[in-house]
Amino acid sequence: xxxxxxxxxxxxxxxxxxxxxxxxxxxxxxxxxxxxxxxxxxxxxxxxxxxxxxxxxxxxxxxxxxxxxxxxxxxxxxxxxxxxxxxxxxxxxxxxxxxxxxxxxxxxxxxxxxxxxxxxxxxxxxxxxxxxxxxxxxxxxxxxxxxxxxxxxxxxxxxxxxxxxxxxxxxxxxxxxxxxxxxxxxxxxxxxxxxxxxxxxxxxxxxxxxxxxxxxxxxxxxxxxxxxxxxxxxxxxxxxxxxxxxxxxxxxxxxxxxxxxxxxxxxxxxxxxxxxxxxxxxxxxxxxxxxxxxxxxxxxxxxxxxxxxxxxxxxxxxxxxxxxxxxxxxxxxxxxxxxxxxxxxxxxxxxxxxxxxxxxxxxxxxxxxxxxxxxxxxxxxxxxxxxxxxxxxxxxxxxxxxxxxxxxxxxxxxxxxxxxxxxxxxxxxxxxxxxxxxxxxxxxxxxxxxxxxxxxxxxxxxxxxxxxxxxx
Ligand code: GDG
Numbered sequence: 001x002x003x004x005x006x007x008x009x010x011x012x013x014x015x016x017x018x019x020x021x022x023x024x025x026x027x028x029x030x031x032x033x034x035x036x037x038x039x040x041x042x043x044x045x046x047x048x049x050x051x052x053x054x055x056x057x058x059x060x061x062x063x064x065x066x067x068x069x070x071x072x073x074x075x076x077x078x079x080x081x082x083x084x085x086x087x088x089x090x091x092x093x094x095x096x097x098x099x100x101x102x103x104x105x106x107x108x109x110x111x112x113x114x115x116x117x118x119x120x121x122x123x124x125x126x127x128x129x130x131x132x133x134x135x136x137x138x139x140x141x142x143x144x145x146x147x148x149x150x151x152x153x154x155x156x157x158x159x160x161x162x163x164x165x166x167x168x169x170x171x172x173x174x175x176x177x178x179x180x181x182x183x184x185x186x187x188x189x190x191x192x193x194x195x196x197x198x199x200x201x202x203x204x205x206x207x208x209x210x211x212x213x214x215x216x217x218x219x220x221x222x223x224x225x226x227x228x229x230x231x232x233x234x235x236x237x238x239x240x241x242x243x244x245x246x247x248x249x250x251x252x253x254x255x256x257x258x259x260x261x262x263x264x265x266x267x268x269x270x271x272x273x274x275x276x277x278x279x280x281x282x283x284x285x286x287x288x289x290x291x292x293x294x295x296x297x298x299x300x301x302x303x304x305x306x307x308x309x310x311x312x313x314x315x316x317x318x319x320x321x322x323x324x325x326x327x328x329x330x331x332x333x334x335x336x337x338x339x340x341x342x343x344x345x346x347x348x349x350x351x352x353x354x355x356x357x358x359x360x361x362x363x364x365x366x367x368x369x370x371x372x373x374x375x376x377x378x379x380x381x382x383x384x385x386x387x388x389x390x391x392x393x394x395x396x397x398x399x400x401x402x403x404x405x406x407x408x409x410x411x412x413x414x415x416x417x418x419x420x421x422x423x424x425x426x427x428x429x430x431x432x433x434x435x436x437x438x439x440x441x442x443x444x445x446x447x448x449x450x451x452x453x454x455x456x457x458x459x460x461x462x463x464x465x466x467x468x469x470x471x472x
C-alpha cells in the first residue's frame with residue numbers, strides 16, 4: 001500500500017477525538033489518516049520573522065504531522081488575503097465581499113512555493129500526494145516544477161462557483177491552468193463538478209471526455225465528485241460516552257419541557273445565521289402559541305476574526321439576536337440562546353441528541369458535516385428532524401431532510417413548524433433513511449473512493465527535461 005502524504009493549509013488534528021476541533025476539514029482528515037500510513041503536512045499556524053522552511057515532525061492524536069511556520073506577511077497576504085478575502089467569498093457566491101489585491105495573489109503564489117519546497121524532502125517515489133482545499137490550488141504545479149512525478153490529487157472542500165461567477169476572479173485562467181497539474185480533481189458534489197467542467201468547455205475552450213477526463217492546452221486531469229462524510233463509528237462512540245449522556249441530561253433538565261432547535265456553525269457569513277435568526281423571528285411572530293414552548297440554541301464558534309467581514313457578521317448577529325430576545329423574552333423564557341464558544345465533540349453529541357430540530361441553513365456550503373452529525377446523534381426510538389438548506393452540498397444526499405431555501409424566512413419558519421409537530425412514525429422513517437446514508441457515505445468511504453480513483457489515473461507524463469528531473 002502506498003503511503004499517503006496529505007497536505008493542507010493548517011494541520012490541526014484533535015489530540016483527543018472526544019474533544020474534537022472546530023472545522024470540518026480537520027476532523028475529516030484526522031479520521032481519514034488514522035488508518036493510513038502517511039504524513040499530514042502543512043502550516044503550524046505560527047509565524048516567524050523570516051521563513052526558515054524547517055519541519056517539525058510530531059505525532060498528534062495517532063497521526064504523524066509535519067509542520068512548518070510561515071512569515072507574518074504570508075499570513076496576511078496568503079491566508080487572510082487571497083484565501084479568506086478573495087477565494088472564500090467568491091467561491092461562496094459572495095462577489096460583494098471578495099477583494100482583489102495583487103499583493104494577495106503574490107502572497108498566494110509565494111506560499112504555495114514554500115509549501116512545495118518544504119514538503120519535497122518528505123516525498124518518496126511511491127507516495128500518493130493528496131492536497132486539500134482552496135489554499136493550495138497551484139501546489140501541484142510547484143511540485144511538478146521541482147521534479148515530483150508522483151500521482152497528485154486535489155480535493156476542494158468548498159463549492160466551485162458557477163462558470164460566469166468564476167470569471168470575475170482576475171487571473172482565473174491561470175488558476176485553472178495550474179489546477180490541471182493534478183491527476184485527479186475532486187469536488188463535494190456533481191453540481192460543483194459540473195460548474196468546473198462547464199468552465200473548461202465553455203470558457204477555456206477545453207474538452208470533457210465521457211469518463212470525466214478534461215483536456216486543456218495539452219494538460220489532462222480526471223474530475224469527479226467525492227462527497228465527504230463524518231466518522232460515523234467514532235460519533236456513535238461519542239454519543240454513548242458518559243460526557244455526552246451528562247450533557248444530554250443537563251440539556252433535558254434546562255429545557256424544562258420546551259422543544260429545542262439547535263444550530264452549530266463556525267461563525268461565518270456563508271452559514272446564513274442572520275437569515276436563520278430572522279426566520280426564527282418569523283416563526284415566533286406567526287405562531288404565538290409557540291412562545292415559551294420552544295427555544296433556539298445557536299452555537300457559533302468565532303472564526304477568522306482578523307478579517308473585517310467576520311467582525312461585521314459577528315456584530316450583526318449580536319444585534320439581531322439581542323433585538324429578538326428583547327422583543328419576545330419573558331421573565332421565564334429566552335427565545336434564543338446564542339453562544340460564541342466551542343464545546344467538546346462528545347458534549348456536542350449530547351446537545352444534538354437533546355434537540356427536536358437540527359437547523360442547518362447555510363447560503364452556500366461545500367457539504368456541511370453538522371447536518372450529518374445531527375442525524376448520527378439521534379435516538380432511533382425518538383429521533384429529531386433535520387431542516388436543511390438546499391444550498392448545502394449535503395442536500396444532494398440527504399433528501400429525507402426537510403429541504404428549504406435559506407433565503408426565504410417563511411419557508412424556513414414553515415419547515416421548523418412542520419418539524420416540531422411531525423408524527424413519530426414520519427420522523428423515524430425519515431431518520432432511518434438519513435442515518436443509512438450517513439453510515440454508508442462516511443469519512444472512510446470518502447477517503448477510499450478518492451484514493452482508489454487517484455490510483456486509477458494514468459501514470460503522470462512529462463514532456464520536458466526539467467519536469468522529469470528527479471527530486472533533489
Ligand atoms: C468545510 C466546508 C465541508 C463546530 N463548532 C464546534 C465544532 N464544530 C465542528 C462541527 C463540524 C465542523 O466543526 C464544521 O464542519 P462543517 O462541514 O459544518 O463546516 P466548515 O468548517 O465550513 O468545513 C464544509 C467541510 O469543510 C468538510 O469538507 O463540509 O462545507 O465549508 O464537525 O461539529 N466542534 C467542536 N466544538 C464546537 O464548538 N468540538
